Amino acid sequence: MFTDPLPSCVTVDGAEFPVRTDFKTWIAFDHLMTESDLPLPQKIVSVFTLCFTEKQLPPDLEKTLSALFDFYSCFSSAQKSGNGKKDAPAQRVLSFTQDAPYIYAAVLAQYGVDLTAQNPHWFLFRAMFEGLTKEHKISEIMGYRAMRLSDVKDPKQRAFYREMKRLYKLPDLRTPEQIEQDTIESLAKII
Known part of the structure; x- marks a missing residue:
């Protein structure tokens, strides 16, 4: 943060793609990804429209989303679980929108x-x-x-x-199916 300029691009397959860097954009990103009930395809289009400054987008959807989440997490490896295990969903303690x-x-x-x-x-x-x-x-x-x-x-x-x-x-932003699945998993741990 002190020695290099703050990033203004995400890298996908070795190519850099400029993104908006202001905090309001990334709070909107957070809202779209965590609190929006838009269908996934519409959510992705909205996120790409919001984040990228140019019309040319990376061709690989999955890598592009991963690059955007990396930027959102400030390239922090602490945000990622490296143990390969599926952890219990983290309890939300913050909503940039509500808070x-x-x-x-x-x-x-x-x-x-x-x-x-x-x-x-x-x-x-x-x-x-x-x-x-x-x-x-x-x-x-x-x-x-x-x-x-x-x-x-x-x-x-x-x-x-x-x-x-x-x-x-x-x-609680989980779908009824997610709530049911989480309940079943919790009960299985007790039994």
């Missing part, structure tokens, strides 16, 4: 950056977001969402955290 007021307030308070007046590079926004201190409301909310109630022994504390999880719960 926008809390994110805006935290970035303004901590860095003095007005995200409605500035449009920083996605990598800079992610660095600012990940560097937010725990004193901000968004950090508190994410902590509530991530809290494992089974780890809380005190009944009063457990009741408090249960209420906070309910209050700040993100919508």
Whole structure:
């Protein structure tokens, strides 16, 4: 980040393709990929239209999506699971869309950056977001969402955290089929 210019392209099969780099584009990408109920073909067309700055697109759909997700994750290998095992779906603790007021307030308070007046590079926004201190409301909310109630022994504390999880719960975006499959897998682990 300090020695090289921030990236402005994704590489697919050795060729570079320019992408939009502003944080608003990548928040829209996140929304399309995680919260949108568009059919997959329409979602892909929307993502490509949103992210790429030129009409010429990479020919390989799968590699292109992978390259876009790499850019979204700021090329962080920590975002990828390298063990080859299918892990349980991660619990969502953040929605850039739903949590926008809390994110805006935290970035303004901590860095003095007005995200409605500035449009920083996605990598800079992610660095600012990940560097937010725990004193901000968004950090508190994410902590509530991530809290494992089974780890809380005190009944009063457990009741408090249960209420906070309910209050700040993100919508369940799984399809009915995914919910059924997850339920079956959870029951199989118990039995």
